[in-house]
Amino acid sequence: MSTTGPAALPQPVLVRGTGLLGTSIGLALRGRGVEVLLHDPSPAALAVAQDIGAGRAVDLEGAPAGDDADTPVPGTVVVATPPDVAGRVAVDSLVRWPEAVVMDIASVKASVQAEVRAAVGNGPLTEADASRYVGTHPMAGRERSGPVAARGTLFTAAPWVVCAEEGTSAAAVAAAEALAGSTGATVHTMDAGEHDASVALISHLPQVAASLVASRLQETPAASLALAGNGLRDTTRIAASDPQLWVQILAGNAARLVEILHGVRADLDRLIGTLEAPDAPGARLDIARLIAEGNAGQARIPGKHGAPPQAFAVVTVVVDDAPGQIAAVLQATGDAGVNVEDLRMDHASGHEVGMLEISVLPGRREELAAALTERGWKVV
Incomplete structure (x- = not known):
């Protein structure tokens, strides 16, 4: 077992999933001298992640936990798979490596946490096994996906949420915080439900809004698009995101997002009704109020270095x-x-x-x- 890197992070660290986030974690940890093992069902993705220095590729298929001398025995397992399989892979990791801390980095937490809990008692896990699991979510990413887009600095100064349960062991929490700290991220703690409600508003809603606006451009004449400035570019920037990933994210957090979308629909209905009769008494005042409400919300977004908003x-x-x-x-x-x-x-x-x-x-x-x-x- 390696002695480099943070003491609270049991090593070696096995990253299961070599997409953008998993490979970026590997690069960040390798930069801190941490021993990193990599696994991915895609041989091509795994090879790219290893070639760019994110860690050493290992073959886990069919290998018993620790029985084979060639089988790695990780101290920490980071599940960096798509959200729809993160719970299953977390359970598999807890069973395979009975001493390891297991954490996932999926962008939705309650569903993954529930899948792990469901495997206790009626499944292969004991309460002691489940105590080694902790859900986390690094709030970082790019419009590009895959290991070729990975950066060791991706998480620098970004929030990294740790969602421990009542039964989560102190060692698992310490390992999650050490991992986040090793990548340069800032640790935030909240429960899974609070996390999912938060990201529905500050992450998932903007993605939906950007995609809906950008979809209106599909048949737009080139002459009209030539007039576009930074307003359109800023509004639609994240519309270039990976559709397959967002299908899983939005489906996994659908209940939280739908509640917010109902509110957005009410605002749109209100605006449409006003614009259908823009000369009616009070119409211009209502438009001004709607824009002012947006001003008030935008002003609450934290400013530079997370400080209170400041006008420049x-x-x-x-x-x-x-x-x-x-x-x-x-x-x-x-x-x-x-x-x-x-x-x-x-x-x-x-x-x-x-x-x-x-x-x-x-x-x-x-x-x-x-x-x-x-x-x-x-x-x-």
Whole structure:
């Protein structure tokens, strides 16, 4: 057993599933000197994950737990499979390795937890076995999927939720927190039901909304799409996500999401009714209220580093579409002694220039605008 890495994380760590998240976990742990074993039903995915350095591929099929000298005996098993099989694989792992801590990283928790609980008493698990299981969920991802999209830094500063039950052992909780910490994530604790309700609103609803908006673009003339700016791109960015994965996520958390969608439908019905008679008394006020309600909700989203929301001023600079332009503007901003709070780029339609939007503290806006203008940059 390896002695490197965090002491609370029993090693070696076996990652069952070498998609984006599983492979990224392997890369992050390997960067901390942790011994990582990899398994996946797909030989191609497994080979890619091993080739990029996420760990050592092992063959588990048909191997008895610890009886064969060539069979790895993991101290921790991370179930990184799709949500619809995560519970079954977690139960299998608890049976295969009677001393290992087993955790899953599925994006829904109550259904996986229930499947593990169902295997106690009437199935192959004892209460002691189930105590070695803990559900977790790293709140990170990309629009791209598969091991080729994996990054060892994927979880840096991201929330990682640990959903322990009353009977979960302290060692299992410590291992889950150590794993999250080893990837650079920030640990949050909540029960499975609270987790599923939270992600239905802050993750699953945005995905559905983005996909529904983007689906309206399928037959849109190219001339209309040429007018699109960052508003459309921002709104539809996550619509590029993997359909197969989202089928499983949405089905697994359907009850929580449907409740929220009923509320969204009520708001849409209200807006449609108002816009069908936009000149009726009170119609414009109702539209203003709806937008204001959105303002109020958006203002509650945590700001930089998780701090309370803060309004920033924006300095917009026109830059040529050429190498080094963005770096030069940022260097000039640093030379002026102004900190960049946020950054985004909007490309001008029909012109080979971009609009670089630099967010700064309100009191520094005029100072930065003057400094950049003095250095020859065109500030809008």
